[in-house]
Structures are given as structure tokens and as C-alpha cells.
Amino acid sequence: MLKQLKNISQVRYFIFYYEKLGYRIPLLLFMSAIVAFFDGLGLALFIPLFQVAESGDASASDMGNLEYLIRVFDYLGIELTVGVILIFLLGMFAFKGIIGFINMYYFTRIRVKFMKELRIKLVQGLCNISYPGFVNIDLGRIQNVITAEIGKAGGALLGYLSTLQAAIMLVGYLALAFMANFKFALLITVAGLLSSFIYRYINRKVETSSLEQSYIGNGLQGKVLESVWNYKYLKATDLISKYRSMLIGLINEAEDLTMRMGKLNAISAALREPVSIAMVAGVIFVQVVLFDVSMFSIVLSLVFFYRSLTSLMSVQNSWQSFLVSSGGIKTVRELYEEFDRKVESTHHEDVEPLNSEIRFEDVYFSYGKNISPVLNGISLSIEKNQTIAFVGESGSGKTTLVNMMAGLLLPERGKLLIDGVSLAPSRVRSFRRMVGYITQEPVVFNDTVFNNVTFGSEKTEENIKRFWEVMEKTALTATIKNMPEVEDSMLGDNGVLISGGQKQRISIARELFRDCSLLLMDEATSALDSENEGIIQANINALKGKYTIVIIAHRLSTVRNADVIYLLDKGQIAASGSFAELQAKSPRFRKMVELQEF
The missing domain is CATH 1.20.1560.10 (ABC transporter type 1, transmembrane domain)
Incomplete structure (x- = not known):
């Protein structure tokens, strides 16, 4: 060199x-x-x-x-x-x-x-x-x-x-x-x-x-x-x-x-x-x-x-x-x-808001040439305003699927269709604007609570009202009101001044404030205690039918009310159906429920 x-x-x-x-x-x-x-x-x-x-x-x-x-x-x-x-x-x-x-x-x-x-x-x-x-x-x-x-x-x-x-x-x-x-x-x-x-x-x-x-x-x-x-x-x-x-x-x-x-x-x-x-x-x-x-x-x-x-x-x-x-x-x-x-496409096309469905058609994806595929022929459909969930062991392909729905990854083979149109590199930027992505690693900036949730929006009467509505939905109202500067309190680098559960709720609140039409939740409640998880779960259930919601969760209580649950195994769909249907027909899912004493 x-x-x-x-x-x-x-x-x-x-x-x-x-x-x-x-x-x-x-x-x-x-x-x-x-x-x-x-x-x-x-x-x-x-x-x-x-x-x-x-x-x-x-x-x-x-x-x-x-x-x-x-x-x-x-x-x-x-x-x-x-x-x-x-x-x-x-x-x-x-x-x-x-x-x-x-x-x-x-x-x-x-x-x-x-x-x-x-x-x-x-x-x-x-x-x-x-x-x-x-x-x-x-x-x-x-x-x-x-x-x-x-x-x-x-x-x-x-x-x-x-x-x-x-x-x-x-x-x-x-x-x-x-x-x-x-x-x-x-x-x-x-x-x-x-x-x-x-x-x-x-x-x-x-x-x-x-x-x-x-x-x-x-x-x-x-x-x-x-x-x-x-x-x-x-x-x-x-x-x-x-x-x-x-x-x-x-x-x-x-x-x-x-x-x-x-x-x-x-x-x-x-x-x-x-x-x-x-x-x-x-x-x-x-x-x-x-x-x-x-x-x-x-x-x-x-x-x-x-x-x-x-x-x-x-x-x-x-x-x-x-x-x-x-x-x-x-x-x-x-x-x-x-x-x-490594630049993405410099040509950008507008994508209309989701009208009918997101569809995977025989999708394959791997993270390297000599590495086994993480997704191995995935085909599924997510209808508008439907709540679906992915469950399975670590490495089964759940997060990769969600990353693909966020436009972060594109299929190596097969197609990802938005209302029947392939999600090409030129369309991902516009598509992401309708995506709310809540990850298992909460994103918190070294800024005030209000700026974290609203992403620096102007402090108008309407935005303040929406802010407190979101605080209520994410069980943060009492916490924020007890802070020294209330919504103007600083959260520190990567939210070091608040707990892990509070960071995750701030991250969820940001996406709810944005009012995205597609909510992707990758272990979004993993750091919450049972009480707060129940509160947020109730609010997620209240959003059912109003948003297209995709959930990844190890806690099966989080996905009980999902319209469709996909059980993934080694990059393939091992079984799918409602919670009750999977319990009835999938021994592996039934064992997962028993291990969690559900």
C-alpha cells in the first residue's frame, strides 16, 4: 500500500x-x-x-x-x-x-x-x-x-x-x-x-x-x-x-x-x-x-x-x-x-402510498457469495392495514425480511412488489418515506425529548398536542412530566440519561409521531417490563387496521393478535396462520408457546 x-x-x-x-x-x-x-x-x-x-x-x-x-x-x-x-x-x-x-x-x-x-x-x-x-x-x-x-x-x-x-x-x-x-x-x-x-x-x-x-x-x-x-x-x-x-x-x-x-x-x-x-x-x-x-x-x-x-x-x-x-x-x-x-441509485421515482399489498415472490438473499442464503425462496403477501408477525430462531431470516421491507436490502433473486410494481433501486428512497422502523437497538439522539420524538419539528400548538398524544400511547407521559425540563429535557448521547425501556419507547413514539403507513417493529418491546409492554401492546392493538404493521418478536404475547404469523426456519416459511391456527398445526410453534409458559 x-x-x-x-x-x-x-x-x-x-x-x-x-x-x-x-x-x-x-x-x-x-x-x-x-x-x-x-x-x-x-x-x-x-x-x-x-x-x-x-x-x-x-x-x-x-x-x-x-x-x-x-x-x-x-x-x-x-x-x-x-x-x-x-x-x-x-x-x-x-x-x-x-x-x-x-x-x-x-x-x-x-x-x-x-x-x-x-x-x-x-x-x-x-x-x-x-x-x-x-x-x-x-x-x-x-x-x-x-x-x-x-x-x-x-x-x-x-x-x-x-x-x-x-x-x-x-x-x-x-x-x-x-x-x-x-x-x-x-x-x-x-x-x-x-x-x-x-x-x-x-x-x-x-x-x-x-x-x-x-x-x-x-x-x-x-x-x-x-x-x-x-x-x-x-x-x-x-x-x-x-x-x-x-x-x-x-x-x-x-x-x-x-x-x-x-x-x-x-x-x-x-x-x-x-x-x-x-x-x-x-x-x-x-x-x-x-x-x-x-x-x-x-x-x-x-x-x-x-x-x-x-x-x-x-x-x-x-x-x-x-x-x-x-x-x-x-x-x-x-x-x-x-x-x-457503493452509492444507491441517483435516479429517483416517486412511489404512491400503499394501496393494496406488499408481495414477496420467490425471494433469495445472502450476505456473501460463498455464504448460505439467509432467505431461501420466500413467497408471502402482506395486505394493506394488515398486522403480520415473523417468529423463529435467531438466524432464521426475520430481520433480513424486515430490512428488505424497509428498502435497505433488495432481493438477489425473486421480486419484492409494492402494489404489483417491483421495488427497484430508483424507488426505494420514496418508499422509505412511508416506513416507520423501530429496531431492537433504540435510536435516541443527544437532544431534547421533544426534538427526539418530532425530529426537530417546530414547536407549534398542533405539534405539541400530537407530541403529548404520542406520549400517552407509548406510556411516557408521567416519565416526561417528572423530568426537570419536561419535554425540553436532554437525553444525552445515545439516550444515556434514560433507561433502556424508556429509550425504546422514545423510538416507538418517533414513528407514531411521523404517522407512517407501514410500521416495522423489530423486537420493539424487548427492553420493556411486563406492565409497559402490556400498555404499548394495547396501543399497538388499537392501531390494528389503521396501519400496515410488521412485527418481529421473541415474546409470543406480542404477536398473539396478529392477523397472520409466519414461522421462519433457515430462511424458509415453515408454517403460517393465526396464533390459534399455528398452535393447532405446528409442533414447533406449540413448543415455543410452552417454553414461554404462555
């Missing part, structure tokens, strides 16, 4: 950024070139300024090919005096300042736009992937990329564009230096190219370390999430001490990489100026001492080279800053590509 990552070229980086920013990059670089051009012209005017101040006359001979500056003044009939030159100097540097301001402001806008689009695309990609695609992605990786790596990608953009800007200015100053004194500039350039080899090894090490750090960060985020989700178990069994050691090991590994990159950056920064001064000193020695060239004739070129040197240092600093954060680009782009591979 790392060998492949090392082969990412600078051209590919440019293509990546150009795809995101388009014409903005050339425009930014054009403004940088203008800044360098006017800065160079301003610096060149110091030579005639000194000459006029010293002798009263400006000579073009010491300016090399930049003598055209003097010629322009002659052509315009403008006499060069100290005052005139100073006015032009002021004008040029003022114009340079204006362009520099526009350049920096535009740079900021580009960076903000880039970060905004990265975040939006990641969020959209996450929301648009299919459910099977989602369950096969490391959640720690998703969180690390969205929270940490995307920041590194933004830092990489800052470093990359700064590098391009500095490179443009470097080229501009070098061009002016060549025009002022070709031999001197050539020697300096050759020396600079030779010195660049010193930094190539350091840069490769920094880039590789950055990529390693990104992947370690993915693993660390995943383990942190697991420790939060499973904190109660880890604490109760004291396995948290082993988990702590694992987390500390990952932290140490990540910090060791950070120290390694810091050391490399420190070496690079410490070498940069001494190496640069050594180059200048060597070239001046060759020119002045060995070739007996006048020092004054190389002053202008030396000034431009100093600017070039500053730009070169900026190039190297910015490039190393880019490399430190470059791992973020790779990880963000990898996640983009994975989201694109």
Missing part, C-alpha cells in the same frame, strides 16, 4: 486540486506573477535611484537587459530625478500591495470553498451509499476522515497553493536575475538545483510518514468509538484496562510519527539558510575573485536572487507543509471513491 502511495506524482496532486477548483488556480497564479513582476520592477529602480543620488545621472549599462526601464523614461521624455524615481517606486509598490491583497483574499476564498465542498461531498456521499455498502465500511475511518483528515486535506491545499505561488515568484525573480546578469544568475541556479537534492530524501520521508499517520488515525478513531459504544461491558469486566493499553499503543505510534516528521522538518529548516548563503558566497567568490567581475555589476542580479532565495525557501517550506498534510488528500479521496462505488 505505502509503495503505491509513494508513487503519487505532483501532477496528480495538481489534477486533484484542479478538478475541485478549476480556473481559480491559474487566476491565483497569474496574480502572483503580477506581484512578482511589479516587485521586480520596483527593485530594479533602486539602481538608477542610487546612481542619480550619487552622480546625478542614471546609467543603463549596469542593469543588463533591464536597461529598457531607463529607455522607457527616455522615450517618454521624463527626466530621471530622485523625486521622479521615488514616485514611480511608491506607485509600483502600492500597486503590488493592492494586487497582493486581492491575491491573499482570493486565496482565502479558494480555501474556504474547497473545504466547504469537501465536507458537503463527504456528507452527501455518506448519506447516499447503500445500506450493504455502509455496513462494510470502517466507522472509525469515516469519522477520522470527516473530522481530522479533511482538516489535513485543507492544510495540504494551503501548502500546495502556497508552493505554486512561491514557485511562480521564484521563476519571475530568476528571470529578472538572468536579465540583469546572465552568468551570475546561471551559476546561482545551478548551485540551487544541486542543493535541492539534499531535501529530496527528507521530503519523501515526510510524505510517507504523513500517510502512515493518516491510516493509524483511522484505526485509533475506530477503537475510540468501540470503547465508547462498549464502555459498560468493558468497565464491568475490567477488560477496559487491556483496551486502554491498546489505545495508548496507537496513540504512541501516531505521536512517534509526528515527532519523526517534526525532526525532519527541523533538519530541513536548519539547513535551508546556511546552504543558501553558502551558494551565494561561493558564486560571488567565483565571479568577483576568480573572474574579476565588478561587484556593482552583479548587485541588481544579487537583489533579484535574494528575492529568488526567499521564494525558494517559501517553496520548500510550503512543500514540506503540504507533505506533512498530504496523507489527508489520499484518505479523503479514497473515501470519496468508496462512497461512489
Whole structure:
């Protein structure tokens, strides 16, 4: 993997950024070139300024090919005096300042736009992937990329564009230096190219370390999430001490990489100026001492080279800053590509409200190529406003069937028909809007009771009335009214401030508030005590005939009043009928009833 990552070229980086920013990059670089051009012209005017101040006359001979500056003044009939030159100097540097301001402001806008689009695309990609695609992605990786790596990608953009800007200015100053004194500039350039080899090894090490750090960060985020989700178990069994050691090991590994990159950056920064001064000193020695060239004739070129040197240092600093954060680009782009591979249909068709039935026709489904089917030729029909139930041992296919009815999974073979029309990928999004899904793992957000139940609906008189009606149906009225802030009380992360049964009732209440036409209940009352289960069961019975209700339950008391009960075994329907019919004709169902002392 790392060998492949090392082969990412600078051209590919440019293509990546150009795809995101388009014409903005050339425009930014054009403004940088203008800044360098006017800065160079301003610096060149110091030579005639000194000459006029010293002798009263400006000579073009010491300016090399930049003598055209003097010629322009002659052509315009403008006499060069100290005052005139100073006015032009002021004008040029003022114009340079204006362009520099526009350049920096535009740079900021580009960076903000880039970060905004990265975040939006990641969020959209996450929301648009299919459910099977989602369950096969490391959640720690998703969180690390969205929270940490995307920041590194933004830092990489800052470093990359700064590098391009500095490179443009470097080229501009070098061009002016060549025009002022070709031999001197050539020697300096050759020396600079030779010195660049010193930094190539350091840069490769920094880039590789950055990529390693990104992947370690993915693993660390995943383990942190697991420790939060499973904190109660880890604490109760004291396995948290082993988990702590694992987390500390990952932290140490990540910090060791950070120290390694810091050391490399420190070496690079410490070498940069001494190496640069050594180059200048060597070239001046060759020119002045060995070739007996006048020092004054190389002053202008030396000034431009100093600017070039500053730009070169900026190039190297910015490039190393880019490399430190470059791992973020790779990880963000990898996640983009994975989201694109696993996206659901981008074409959406509207689905009319359920009018007659949901039908499974010879449906097969498995969770892998070499895994036995979870659903093995299922055929059944659920009529509108009918209450049906699935019972059977774990692994018999109950939850898979319900997930399919929620549009989370689609048949590998066979058909799932809604009012006679196949539930194609383009229709699932619209279909889900009529689905209320209550799972055995309650969904509770770190928000108020009211916002959890209404999903952030406006607190109008009508919504408040509906809220309390739902509270009554789910046996939550007394509980909520006894909370410190009543319906505005916070429930904490994943509902940590309320009991498991209360979380499940909040989850049920949300779907009742939505007034969905299809209610899917996967062990929806499993965490409730007998009294509250009875209350909710009574309310579910009151909904019978008004909604299409599908229930999965191990407690057979929950499904006693279902219109049809399907007994599943190894992905097939072993028996079906009403509660009484199944007791009469199915020994297995009869045994289940006896074991529960029903």
C-alpha cells in the first residue's frame, strides 16, 4: 500500500486540486506573477535611484537587459530625478500591495470553498451509499476522515497553493536575475538545483510518514468509538484496562510519527539558510575573485536572487507543509471513491402510498457469495392495514425480511412488489418515506425529548398536542412530566440519561409521531417490563387496521393478535396462520408457546 502511495506524482496532486477548483488556480497564479513582476520592477529602480543620488545621472549599462526601464523614461521624455524615481517606486509598490491583497483574499476564498465542498461531498456521499455498502465500511475511518483528515486535506491545499505561488515568484525573480546578469544568475541556479537534492530524501520521508499517520488515525478513531459504544461491558469486566493499553499503543505510534516528521522538518529548516548563503558566497567568490567581475555589476542580479532565495525557501517550506498534510488528500479521496462505488441509485421515482399489498415472490438473499442464503425462496403477501408477525430462531431470516421491507436490502433473486410494481433501486428512497422502523437497538439522539420524538419539528400548538398524544400511547407521559425540563429535557448521547425501556419507547413514539403507513417493529418491546409492554401492546392493538404493521418478536404475547404469523426456519416459511391456527398445526410453534409458559 505505502509503495503505491509513494508513487503519487505532483501532477496528480495538481489534477486533484484542479478538478475541485478549476480556473481559480491559474487566476491565483497569474496574480502572483503580477506581484512578482511589479516587485521586480520596483527593485530594479533602486539602481538608477542610487546612481542619480550619487552622480546625478542614471546609467543603463549596469542593469543588463533591464536597461529598457531607463529607455522607457527616455522615450517618454521624463527626466530621471530622485523625486521622479521615488514616485514611480511608491506607485509600483502600492500597486503590488493592492494586487497582493486581492491575491491573499482570493486565496482565502479558494480555501474556504474547497473545504466547504469537501465536507458537503463527504456528507452527501455518506448519506447516499447503500445500506450493504455502509455496513462494510470502517466507522472509525469515516469519522477520522470527516473530522481530522479533511482538516489535513485543507492544510495540504494551503501548502500546495502556497508552493505554486512561491514557485511562480521564484521563476519571475530568476528571470529578472538572468536579465540583469546572465552568468551570475546561471551559476546561482545551478548551485540551487544541486542543493535541492539534499531535501529530496527528507521530503519523501515526510510524505510517507504523513500517510502512515493518516491510516493509524483511522484505526485509533475506530477503537475510540468501540470503547465508547462498549464502555459498560468493558468497565464491568475490567477488560477496559487491556483496551486502554491498546489505545495508548496507537496513540504512541501516531505521536512517534509526528515527532519523526517534526525532526525532519527541523533538519530541513536548519539547513535551508546556511546552504543558501553558502551558494551565494561561493558564486560571488567565483565571479568577483576568480573572474574579476565588478561587484556593482552583479548587485541588481544579487537583489533579484535574494528575492529568488526567499521564494525558494517559501517553496520548500510550503512543500514540506503540504507533505506533512498530504496523507489527508489520499484518505479523503479514497473515501470519496468508496462512497461512489457503493452509492444507491441517483435516479429517483416517486412511489404512491400503499394501496393494496406488499408481495414477496420467490425471494433469495445472502450476505456473501460463498455464504448460505439467509432467505431461501420466500413467497408471502402482506395486505394493506394488515398486522403480520415473523417468529423463529435467531438466524432464521426475520430481520433480513424486515430490512428488505424497509428498502435497505433488495432481493438477489425473486421480486419484492409494492402494489404489483417491483421495488427497484430508483424507488426505494420514496418508499422509505412511508416506513416507520423501530429496531431492537433504540435510536435516541443527544437532544431534547421533544426534538427526539418530532425530529426537530417546530414547536407549534398542533405539534405539541400530537407530541403529548404520542406520549400517552407509548406510556411516557408521567416519565416526561417528572423530568426537570419536561419535554425540553436532554437525553444525552445515545439516550444515556434514560433507561433502556424508556429509550425504546422514545423510538416507538418517533414513528407514531411521523404517522407512517407501514410500521416495522423489530423486537420493539424487548427492553420493556411486563406492565409497559402490556400498555404499548394495547396501543399497538388499537392501531390494528389503521396501519400496515410488521412485527418481529421473541415474546409470543406480542404477536398473539396478529392477523397472520409466519414461522421462519433457515430462511424458509415453515408454517403460517393465526396464533390459534399455528398452535393447532405446528409442533414447533406449540413448543415455543410452552417454553414461554404462555
